[in-house]
Amino acid sequence: xxxxxxxxxVGPGEGAGLDDIAAAERIAELAARAGWAVSCGGxxxxxxxxxxxxxxxxxxxSIGLLGSTDSGDAAPELTVALPTGLxxxxxxxxxxxxxxxxxxxMNPGTAAEVGLALKAGKPVVLIRxxxxxxxxxTSLSADRVGIAASxxxxxxxxxxxS
Numbered sequence: 565x566x567x568x569x570x571x572x573x574v575g576p577g578e579g580a581g582l583d584d585i586a587a588a589e590r591i592a593e594l595a596a597r598a599g600w601a602v603s604c605g606g607x608x609x610x611x612x613x614x615x616x617x618x619x620x621x622x623x624x625x626s627i628g629l630l631g632s633t634d635s636g637d638a639a640p641e642l643t644v645a646l647p648t649g650l651x652x653x654x655x656x657x658x659x660x661x662x663x664x665x666x667x668x669x670m671n672p673g674t675a676a677e678v679g680l681a682l683k684a685g686k687p688v689v690l691i692r693x694x695x696x697x698x699x700x701x702t703s704l705s706a707d708r709v710g711i712a713a714s715x716x717x718x719x720x721x722x723x724x725x726s
Contacts, residue, residue, distance in 0.1 A: 568601040568625065571722070572662035574677045575611030575669035584669030587691045588614035589621075590715035591666050596624025598719065603662055605654070606630040606646070608639040611668050616641040629654045629661075656680050664688070664722050666715075670697045682708055689718040 573592055575584050588611040592602045595618075602619040605612040606628020616639035619626035628642040631651040638645035648654045655673065659665065659680035664687045667678050675697070681688050682705045689710040690698060701709045712718035 568599060569663040570603050570627070570661060571595045571600040572603045572658050572665040572677070572681070573611065573615035574604065574658070574665060574667050574674050576671040576674060577605065577607050577609035577612055579671065580610030580614075580669055583692065584611055585614045587715045587718075588666075588668040589618035591668065591691070591718050592616070592618025592624075592626070593622035594715060594719045595619070595722075596622025596626075598723070599624075600663075601625040601627065603627045603629060603658060604639075605658065605673075606639060606642060607637050609637075613639040613641070614668075615639075619643070629658050652676070659686065660684050662686060666691060666718050666722070667693070670694065679704070687722065689721050691715060691718050 592615040604615040616626045620641040625643045628645045630647045631654045633647050633649040635645040635647045655677045665681040666689045668691050687708050691712050710721035
């Protein structure tokens, strides 16, 4: 039996920029078409909802790891919503269970997810990161952090580095 690789797509929920939302939707669609399953925080907000929409448009599977015990706020396009009850600790599950991670935008929760993925040895691609985030994460693990100007470039980095 073979399993799909899992791409975690992370970024802000509330306060996500339109460019981050567009990038998340596009990378999820491209990843789904390339045979990846998509995982995300699962809420019907910002980058999480965009990742679920993109995976659905690409004909793929999306898994939402919700921090609450209630799936009422799950993105409607998710294939599977997992209400973990782990709150912020679900970031560790997301980082440990993926094969690679893409960050679209940055906030404290996203930074935690990226840090946990790097600690777990996972490749991470940051799409259009700010200078501070780029410098910080590349200083932690230059060999596992890719920087992309677009979702299309991010997928290219993933296929050559994972």
